[in-house]
Amino acid sequence: MPSSSFAATPMPRTLFDKIWQPHVVMQRDDGQSLLYVDRHLVQDGSAPAFEMLRQRGLAVRRPDRAFATPDHYVPTGSRELADIADPEKRAMAQALRDDSAASGIRFFGLDDIRQGIVHVVGPEQGLSLPGSVIVCGDSHTATHGAMGALAFGIGASEVAHVLATQTIWQRKPRTMRVVVDGRLSEGVSAKDIILAVIARIGAAGGTGHVIEYAGEAIRALSMAGRMTVCNMSIEAGARAGMVAPDDTTFEWLAGRPDAPQGAAWDASLARWRRLPGDDGAGFDREVRLEAGDIAPMVTWGNSPEDVLPITGHVPDPSDATNAERREAMQRTLAYMGLRPGQPLTDLAVDRVFIGSCTNGRIEDMRSAAEVVRGRRVADGVEAWVVPGSGLVKQQAEAEGLDAVFRAAGLQWRHAGCSMCLGTNGDQVPRGQRCASTSNRNFVGRQGPGSRTHLLSPAMAAAAAVTGRLTDVRELLSPR
Numbered sequence: 001m002p003s004s005s006f007a008a009t010p011m012p013r014t015l016f017d018k019i020w021q022p023h024v025v026m027q028r029d030d031g032q033s034l035l036y037v038d039r040h041l042v043q044d045g046s047a048p049a050f051e052m053l054r055q056r057g058l059a060v061r062r063p064d065r066a067f068a069t070p071d072h073y074v075p076t077g078s079r080e081l082a083d084i085a086d087p088e089k090r091a092m093a094q095a096l097r098d099d100s101a102a103s104g105i106r107f108f109g110l111d112d113i114r115q116g117i118v119h120v121v122g123p124e125q126g127l128s129l130p131g132s133v134i135v136c137g138d139s140h141t142a143t144h145g146a147m148g149a150l151a152f153g154i155g156a157s158e159v160a161h162v163l164a165t166q167t168i169w170q171r172k173p174r175t176m177r178v179v180v181d182g183r184l185s186e187g188v189s190a191k192d193i194i195l196a197v198i199a200r201i202g203a204a205g206g207t208g209h210v211i212e213y214a215g216e217a218i219r220a221l222s223m224a225g226r227m228t229v230c231n232m233s234i235e236a237g238a239r240a241g242m243v244a245p246d247d248t249t250f251e252w253l254a255g256r257p258d259a260p261q262g263a264a265w266d267a268s269l270a271r272w273r274r275l276p277g278d279d280g281a282g283f284d285r286e287v288r289l290e291a292g293d294i295a296p297m298v299t300w301g302n303s304p305e306d307v308l309p310i311t312g313h314v315p316d317p318s319d320a321t322n323a324e325r326r327e328a329m330q331r332t333l334a335y336m337g338l339r340p341g342q343p344l345t346d347l348a349v350d351r352v353f354i355g356s357c358t359n360g361r362i363e364d365m366r367s368a369a370e371v372v373r374g375r376r377v378a379d380g381v382e383a384w385v386v387p388g389s390g391l392v393k394q395q396a397e398a399e400g401l402d403a404v405f406r407a408a409g410l411q412w413r414h415a416g417c418s419m420c421l422g423t424n425g426d427q428v429p430r431g432q433r434c435a436s437t438s439n440r441n442f443v444g445r446q447g448p449g450s451r452t453h454l455l456s457p458a459m460a461a462a463a464a465v466t467g468r469l470t471d472v473r474e475l476l477s478p479r
C-alpha cells in the first residue's frame with residue numbers, strides 16, 4: 001500500500017448501494033444477504049403468515065415496525081365487513097384486524113378514514129421514508145421506491161419471516177437506470193411514461209434488476225407520478241423501482257403523521273440529502289427515452305408490454321416474427337375480441353375503472369375530473385371512481401371532485417383495490433371491455449372473461465365520456 005498520505009478515493013455508489021449496504025446484517029456463501037427491514041406493510045392477504053407464527057409459537061418481533069390495513073377484500077359500496085359476500089374473504093379481512101390487535105400492530109380498519117390500499121396509505125402517512133428498506137407481501141410494494149426507498153414485494157412465508165425476525169434474505173439484484181430526458185407533452189402523464197418504458201424493455205426486461213428512474217421528466221413528476229412509475233416496475237419484471245429523493249420528496253413528506261418531526265426531521269433530512277447516487281456510479285444497464293416522443297398509451301393485449309400509442313392500430317399476428325408469437329397474438333386477439341388493423345380509437349368500452357395503487361391518488365382524481373367536468377358518461381358505459389384511501393376520498397370531496405364525477409354519471413366509491421383485481425367482488429362481467437387505470441391486463445384479471453385496457457386517469461376519463469378508447473388530447477383543447 002502507498003503511504004497513508006494518499007487518502008483512499010471512495011467508490012462512487014448508486015442510490016441502491018447506499019440503501020443496500022447499511023442494511024446487510026450478514027452474507028451467506030450462496031450469495032444471499034440478510035437485510036434489516038425498516039418498515040413492514042401488511043395487507044389482508046396475510047392471515048397465513050400469522051398462522052405460521054402461531055404454529056411455531058413465535059411472537060411478532062417488532063410490531064412497531066409493522067403497519068396493517070385491509071385493501072384487497074374490502075367492499076367499496078359500504079364500510080361494513082359484513083358486506084363482503086364471500087365468507088372466506090370476509091374471514092381474511094377480519095383476521096387482519098384480529099392478528100394486528102393480538103400482536104400490537106397498528107391497524108387502520110374500515111371505520112378509520114385513513115384505511116386504504118396499503119401502497120397509497122404507507123406514503124400518505126409518512127410510513128415509507130427515504131433510505132429505508134420496505135417490504136410487504138404484495139408485488140406492488142415497488143411503489144414506495146418513489147420516496148427514495150428500497151421497497152419490494154415478498155411471499156407469504158417471507159412475511160412470516162419478517163414478522164418473526166425483522167429481516168429478510170435477498171439475493172443482491174443488478175441495477176438498471178432508466179433516464180427519461182426532456183418534457184412530457186400535454187395530455188401525457190406518468191402512466192404513459194411507465195407504459196412506454198415497458199413497451200421499450202418488455203415485461204421481462206427488468207428481471208433481476210432494481211430500476212432507478214432519472215432524468216428531467218422524472219424530476220418534474222409529482223410524488224404521485226413517481227409512485228405511478230415505480231408501482232409498475234414489477235410489470236417490467238424488475239424487483240423494485242426507485243427515484244432519488246429531492247426537494248419534491250422532502251416537501252411532500254414534511255409534516256406527515258409518521259415522518260420525523262422537529263430536530264429528528266432536520267437530522268433525517270441531512271442524511272436523506274446524501275442518498276442520491278454519486279457522479280460516476282455505474283449501472284449494469286442503462287435505457288434512455290425522450291419524454292417528448294411519448295404519446296398517451298393504451299394496452300391492447302394481456303401483458304402490459306402489449307402497449308401502443310393511442311394513435312396506433314391493433315397489431316396483425318401475421319406480422320409476427322415466429323410461429324409461437326403469432327399463435328400467442330391470435331389467442332390474445334380472440335380473448336380481447338379484436339381484429340388486426342383496427343384503430344385503437346374504434347374500440348368501444350363497457351366499463352371504466354379509475355383507481356388502484358397505480359392511479360388512485362388525489363392527483364389522479366383531479367386529472368380524471370378535469371376531463372369529465374361538464375361532460376356526461378356515454379350511454380351504456382358504467383364508470384367507477386375508487387379513491388386509493390379514505391383520505392384521498394376526503395380530499396377529493398373537499399375539492400368538489402365527487403360532485404364533478406357524480407354530475408357526469410360516474411360512481412363515487414369507498415377506498416380499496418376494487419376492480420383492479422376484483423377479489424372483493426367488484427368485477428368486470430365476462431366479455432366486457434374495461435378502460436382501467438390499474439396495472440395488470442392479464443387474462444381474467446378484472447373477472448373471468450374480462451377485457452382490460454390499461455391507460456392513464458385522463459385517458460380513462462376520456463373513454464368514459466366518449467364510450468370508446470380516445471386520445472385525451474382531443475378533449476383538452478378549449479371547448
Ligand SMILES: CC(C)[C@H](C(=O)O)[C@@H](O)C(=O)O
Pocket residue numbers: 045072137138139140153421
Ligand atoms: C393479492 C396480491 C398478493 C397481489 C400482488 O402481489 O400484487 C395483488 O395485489 C395484485 O395486484 O395482483
Ligand code: SF4
Pocket residue numbers: 071072117119138140356357358416417420421438439
Ligand atoms: S390496487 Fe391492484 S395492484 Fe394494487 S395492491 Fe390492490 S390488487 Fe394489487
